[in-house]
Amino acid sequence: MRVTTAYSYSASMANLQKRQTELNEANGRMTSGKRVEKASDDPTNAARAERALAVVARSDANQRALEASRNAMTLTENALGDATELLQQAREAMVAAGNGSYSDAERAAQAKKLTELRQQLFTVANRSDGAGGFLFSGQGASQPPFVDTATGVQFRGAAGQVDVASDEALPLTIDGADAWLHAPTGNGVFETRATSSTTAWIDAGRVSDPSQLTGGSYNVQFTQAGGVTSYEVRNAGGTLLASAPYKEGKAIEVEGMSFNIGGAPAVGDRFDIVPSTRTQDVFGVLDRTIAELTTPHRTGAQITQSAQTALRDLDAVGGALQDLRAAVGESLNRADAVEGRVSALRLYGETARSNAEDLDLAQAISDFKNKETGYSASLQTYSSVQRLSLFQYIS
Template structure:
């Protein structure tokens, strides 16, 4: 095959251009640190890097939702802690109000103190979350979720909790109704209460009083409603317990102040002076006891003058029971919020690991091995230099240059 001088020149220039382009591409990769600049460089590697990048963006979005949830849960946990401290102060005031030596003006003073603490609780219940909403608004409210109306505090928020919408459903708010208005009445299993005296309803409800009671044997509980009736007075007084749901008498015995009465897994204690016709009810507990209902009832009773020692002891014991119930419910909600914060910490750790894995995958797919890249660039540079020298030698090998020598 005949090879002309022009063909040799064209071939040399084409080789120089290819080597120059390859060297330029290597230089660009070294500058950017990327092995893949365009999808055409490596379609498989580009797809792998794109999948990793999509996963990283999803993790970033989830982390933003997590931080928003953490902020709201931290605000809620702090608010519940503040509310619990105030409720403990109210409980101390109520214990003091049970002192038989206190006068009506002294109990009025305690009522004013509890009123001030109640107003602080209402402020906590309507605490803003810093983003235009409220910590206890649940699934949303047009304004403050708790309204202090003439008939008492009303919850106008939407029960429930807003979720983030991602796979793990981070809570973005706290159900205010559950925290403030959904305690179980009584001791959590049943509710004791005094009833009008059946012999002389015009007198105070009873000469004796009943405590909050307790469960002695959960296996024997029936869920029925009961009445405890006192017959006679003094040393001859007796009691009888009627299961009004089934219409049967389940217990009878002599009345003795401070003695425990046991029946159907329930234990209650009657204290004080027996009076013929005294009657007490025992009903199954239900959900729906609100913090502000308990406080409003307590304030009203403390401001009622001329109550006897029995009335004071009975109402104070019942209000302490109800207050303990709402405190317990709020502590349970605080525990739940704390558990959510713990879950967020665990979720954040998992997301950090997932993000690191995808960043590693992305880097492995598209990043340049710098040592290999430098080596390739140096080899291409040496090849380009050799091609230049070869071209310089070839271009002098023409007949005209030879004749000029």
């Protein structure tokens, strides 16, 4: 086979250019730290790297959503803590106002304190989230969600709550109406009411036998015969369920419920027992209490009844806010657990991406040295081929 000088030149030049290209590519890979810089380098691993990057991007989005929820719930938990503390102060003021030795002026002073606490609670209910929204706005409101009207505080936000847009359902806002305006009345099962009495009062009552509860309404009325005062308990249909002489301090029990009536009930006095409903609001409780404390010339029984009812209702609304605070705390705990899963998923994505496209530095250095040696050999070969020409020989 005849090999011309021109062919030798061409072959040597092509080999030299190939070696130089390979050396440049190896140098580029070492500089970037990437084994796969474009899809044509390794289509399979390039596709794996793209899928891994999608996992990382989704994890980053979930992390941002998680932080938004955590910030909002931290602010909400702080707000509910402030509200609980204010309600505790209101309870202490009501305990003081129930003192039978207080004058009307002293009870009015406690009412003024409750008015100040009510205003602070109203401010907490309308607290901003620091980003143009409101913590208790439900599904959103451009204005403060609670409005103080002549008929009481009204909720003008959108009922419900907003969750962050992520793979995990985490709250971003709280349903303000449910938090502040929908506490259970009475003791949570039934509510006792002093319908007409100026000489006696009734306590909050308690459940003595859950299996006997009917969820019905009842009334207690008093009669007198032979100087003995007796009570009669009837249901909503008028059926007599219990009847006995009245003894102060002795509990009255009927169909799984137990309650005490104190004082000296008179003929015609009436007390009602009705099922509990979630219609009690924080501000309504304070408004009723303030109105009663500023009413002069009330009897001792009326003062006692007001104090007991107010304490019962303050405990109910305070308990509802405490339950909500616990739920918010659970959301924060869940956010911590979610963060662990998001971090683990992101690490998986980063690891998969690295395995698919990152360079093994030790192997890369070895390859670079080999290609550098090959390039040097090609230069020497080309130099030798240059001396094969006839003109070189003649000279």
